[in-house]
Amino acid sequence: MSRRLAPQPGEWIDRNRPVTFRFEGRPYSGFAGDTITSALWAAGVRVLGRSFKYHRPRGLYGLDGSDSNAMFETRDVVNIRGDRAPIEEGMDLRAVNTFGGVERDRLRIMNRFGRFTPVGFYYKAFHRPRSLFPFFENQIRRVAGLGTVNSGKALRHTPKDYAFCDVLVIGAGPAGLAAALAAADAGARVLLVDESPRLGGSLTWHGNLDDSRDRLADALRRVEAHQRIQTRTATCVAGLYADGWAALIDRLRLTKLRARAVIVATGVFEQPAVFPHNDLPGVMFAGAAQRLIHHYAVLPAERPVIDTRPEGDSPAAALLKREGINLLAGRFIARARPAGGLAGIRGVELCRVDERGLPRIEQRAEQLACDAVVMSVGWTPNDTLLRMVGTRMEYSAEREQFLPVELPGGVFAAGKVNGLVGLEDRWADGLHAGQAAASALGFGAAPGGSRPAPAGPAINHPYPVSDPDEGKNFVDLDEDLQVKDFRNAIQEGFNSPELLKRYSTVGMGPSQGKHANLMALRVLAKERGEPLAGKQITTARPFSTPVALGHLAGRIFTPYRHTPAHAFHTERGARMMFAGTWLRPEYYEVVGKTREACIQEEALHVRGAVGLIDVGTLGKMELGGPDAVRFLERIYTGRFDNLKVGASRYGVACDESGVVIDDGVVARLGPDRFYVSTTTSGADAIYREWQRWALCWGLKVILNNATAHWGAMNLAGPRARQVLQPLVDISLAAADFPYMGVRECRLDGVPARVLRVGFVGELGYEIHVPAGHALGVWNRLMEAGRAADVRPFGVEAQRLLRLEKGHIIVSQDTDGLTQPFEAGLGWAVKMDKPFFIGQRSLKIHQRRPLKRTLVGFQTDEARPRTMPRENHLIIEGKEMIGRVTSIAYSPTLKRTIGLAYLPPSMTAPDTRFTIRADGGELVPAQVCRIPFYDPAGERQRMTTPEEDAR
Amino acid sequence: MKLLRCPINGLRPIQEFYYGGEYRPMPDPDASTDAQWADYVFNRDGAPGVRLEWWYHLASGVWFLAEHDTARDVFLRTFLFEELGQG
Amino acid sequence: MPYQLLRFALNKKYPEPCMFPTPERLKPRYDVVIIGGGGHGLACAYYLARDHGIRNVAVLEKSYIGAGGTGRNTAIVRSNYLTPEGVALYDESVRLFQDLSDDLDLNLFYSRRGHFTLAHSDASLRTMRWRAEVNKHLGVDSEVVDRQFIKAKCPEIDLDCGHNAPVMGALYHPPGAIARHDAVAWGYGRAACQRGVEIHQGTTVTGIRTEGDRVTAVETNRGVIETRCVLSAVAGYTPRITSMVGLRTPITVHPLQACVTEPLKPWLNVIMVSASLHIYVSQSSRGELVMGASLDPYEVHSTRSTLDFVEGLAGHLLELFPFLWDVKLLRQWAGLSDMTPDFSPIMGTTRIDGFLIDAGWGTWGFKATPVSGKTMAWTIAHGRDHDLVKPFRLSRFEEFDLVGEKGAASVGH
């Protein structure tokens, strides 16, 4: 049975483009321009969904984007709002949250158990005995929740967009259109946005359209022709934030807009009449009925009655009366009579009203047969966006509604949201707001005259509630809340708006209480005997309409960094790992070998021959200026004023509380020129803080974070000199370029900085070249080193090699509270300097006994059966007395070595202790001196006795 | 997103900035008692109100000071460190 | 149908009395005044009355009970912290939480889900192991698990994270739970009122009077109250209160935001946290995905929402759960977090006689509601810090004796 009407002037559907789709397994068709709800209603479907708690049948209600009971899902998309979503060819829809389909929903039985399940019932049951709660919770979880998400589907990326305008006008009804025109005429660039697919707002559906058709057409013509007005339809402003930042959502994307001023002309939301069975299919807002007719050419019902109170503005009434619809005047719906099953209602019972317009249920009036009730009892401003930016809304007893009384700077309101009713007033208000917004930005003059004020009798019924003992009368259809739920909650002490909301869950459903919040406040006011007059309403939180996570995520931009030599690593089969935001080779995979074997071979090769590692991720700072050395003296715990040009030194940096935060090598390139490395992950923060200190201390120092300008690699191993010497234009002889020296030279013609450092404990050269040359130099070294059998090695081998040398890694062997004396770094801390960051705090620490000390150790067994791992605990009796921070099997030393924190009383070499490894296995170990390997440091110095003698 | 005025680069989205904490001049370490020093290192003026803060423009590396009303989240004034005490 | 529900059907009138009956007027004097009607303040009032017979107690709440962090948090309860002091404290809290519904006779929906902290790097896997080892040593169920284990417990997850920093393992904590946060405040409030405590909502403390270094009275918008014992349990409002007595603390206040999606049928049965991606997510018993991220980057005392927060969160969430792109975010909000430098709370007596503090709960204090209430009540009753409280005393900062929980507290809550 089709309820499609003859073509309506201005209808939104395209009758030449039929669209077919399925709902609950049955085929339907509608037209392009239909929403899911309108198409189903046109097809005579009345039950579109089931309610949340009682699983009552529900139809369309507001057709305004807030119909939470007409919510659908397809295989791929959940919680589709039928009143907004256009139908698409081939869509296969079902209602959400039914058990066995919308018609046969097995949980409809819940409707009978209402008496057992009053407001908050779940707080009162299911928790005793404790052991049964998981069972009940599972049941509760299964019946709660709306759509079923399909976890098998792939990510669908959507783009994001940015936009800018002078004035954002939200809502393209008469007030918004007028505001846009006025602001643009004054010279502002305007963006006019409306969530409907067409401009015009209520002029496209509300009241007698014959009267306003010409005005709309004219306004639309002017808007479209205006060079400074852009329009966006089917676009929802989901969030407004500080400084004119707005989130615009359309079907495809999130647009982030920066507006210099915002005009909110978002109109109103209709409010329900509350009477038993006011939720059944067929009961709907006048707005819904009118939208059905004018937008979609669908007959709302066969025999509706229209309930309009108070009798003020009721264009709806006028219209519907013309079509022979019953109008209730001076009477009140006491209750609707269910038709049973899926059929909605079959009539209403009326009662008389008292002098204040409130129902007297005991005074039965008459019964009316009908298949629908069209409600028109009041509105509330659609003020979500206004409240999101901090507008103060206050209840006006005169108007029986909340009205904006104080707007934040740059935000304006116009039209119905200001409580205006008549079209002329709304238009004038729009012009006023448009001019005011434009002139605030320096366009045109401030508007003359004052804004129109709400006038005439209030159009909102103060308490359109019939609350007899029998029958469910709903306030919040999302959450299935009745008037008595509020009364009960208030009786229980939830007697302020927030507590009431939290206990009853009013407004927590998908429509966020757009049709319910005001009524809840009215019930509260009545129960407490405190009128709403002058009361304020709380701020609103984004979003005004729910937004898909995909839109917010956009393309998902998670940047990470490659070193210049990245291409080599991947070609060479490197396993890459993250180091902060950088990718680094963990080790180079060799087919047929385990990870551990690969790492050990890389390490052995460095000890025995020569290896090359990419250290391009290190932070690299350039310092210059007359105060550079003074600056370093204050930053690092060690001394640098006596560092010679051409030499480098290890440095430790603390924070102000004396905690170790970074380490690196400071190289002096010239009297006032330094080149300093920092840890990979610390670089940006270090540079930032250095800049601040330089500023605070007023030092003449130039800082440059050159991390990305330079590529870096470390050539290490006994054959390092042999590989490098032919490529550079300086002598690498130990005498000319000693351990801890630094040289600027040319490497194969490329300008290079070479540091002779020994982090891995072998003869080594850390080679820095401009990033653009780094891959070339890397390849050149690999090639030149072919005879010497140079091989790349990764981070893991490096960690092993440095452990053999007993070097700590900041943040692995230190934690967020480690000070240098605990970490065995006392030698690098010069407390006798005048000042360094953290020094004063370390003086306090020095006066207190140490709590722990980092020591080297080896396990008793060369390769314990259960290998302890980093952060396994050291146990004595029942006490945790320490912790392993680094541990590995050293193929060079043929034993398992590590670093660990122990009580200061246990740091003497050979002190025995026990590590608890996986599975509780106790692994005996003993303290050793560090370095484990080459304690005299001869290998990294690699000098011959003759050279030493010189 | 909020906007913040960098004294060098002008009005920029606040995402481009790093917050550097409350502005706290360091007392003379040698003249401070342990308690005074610990107070400097750890304690903060956490109550809402207008106060001076460090901010850093990440893209250009500019540190500056901002008078920030932390109760309302409004920036009253931003200026370079060099101008401190000049107005 | 549980029998408790029968009485609703059998009574014609709704049988429930007011949960928080309170006299209209403030008394001129109370033995103990608790500032802040959040979970912590209400719990302390309850234990004062129940365990120590101290009933002449007023809880002063400037707004409504649960208005602060208590009613805004994401309700994760766990005890897999890093320091022995922290683990002991939170473990006791979890124990109290497990029986709390029964104790308060209110269903708090305390739901044991299992808590995963994902590691996307070697370094974070190391920290996880540290936590697991300390936890196990102290009897807390906590384990480092591999990818297969995660996948078995949560088959929907994409461990490869869209090929960005794949998950390498996780810290798994089976007792990790969520609860209905508001109900915790209501349950404690009701039980405290039943024992004679007064809860005065809409009552703002505006000043604290002292003589010498001793508290004598509290000033409110409704008049002055004499008392010799004040507990400040106001979380994000702490600096305002401590400045009333001239106490300096390291607390800074940052907003922390959270959000929920529309309700969905249950699919996520665990609590999933990724510190590297700065997100965590669980599914409430109503079916909403409850999610949060890291702290807002600068200090503000306003609970405004930002778009950047949800954009970042959504991006990272879809890296783990790509199929959620069509799920809609319903609502976001913020609360004020009272942060400390070592990510541990500040509790106990202070140098001002009669002024006690329970603060610095930052982003992690909901789970500590029972234990802080209980130990602070003990501390008030005995006039000295409870053993569990001692490590968290305010003076630890000037003693350079911090309790470093950063590694365990930053995003995980």
Ligand SMILES: Cc1cc2nc3c(=O)[nH]c(=O)nc-3n(C[C@H](O)[C@H](O)[C@H](O)COP(=O)(O)OP(=O)(O)OC[C@H]3O[C@@H](n4cnc5c(N)ncnc54)[C@H](O)[C@@H]3O)c2cc1C
């Ligand atoms: C978004 C978010 C997510 C979080 N997630 C978690 C989590 O998952 N797990 C977890 O353990 N923790 C979490 N937390 C932290 C947790 O919420 C808080 O640490 C905890 O709720 C603090 O409780 P409280 O009772 O101390 O304070 P609150 O609940 O904040 O209560 C303080 C009360 O004091 C009142 N007050 C303030 N000033 C005055 C005055 N002058 N006079 C009278 N009354 C006053 C306030 O109105 C407020 O009600 C989260 C916090 C936030 C914001």
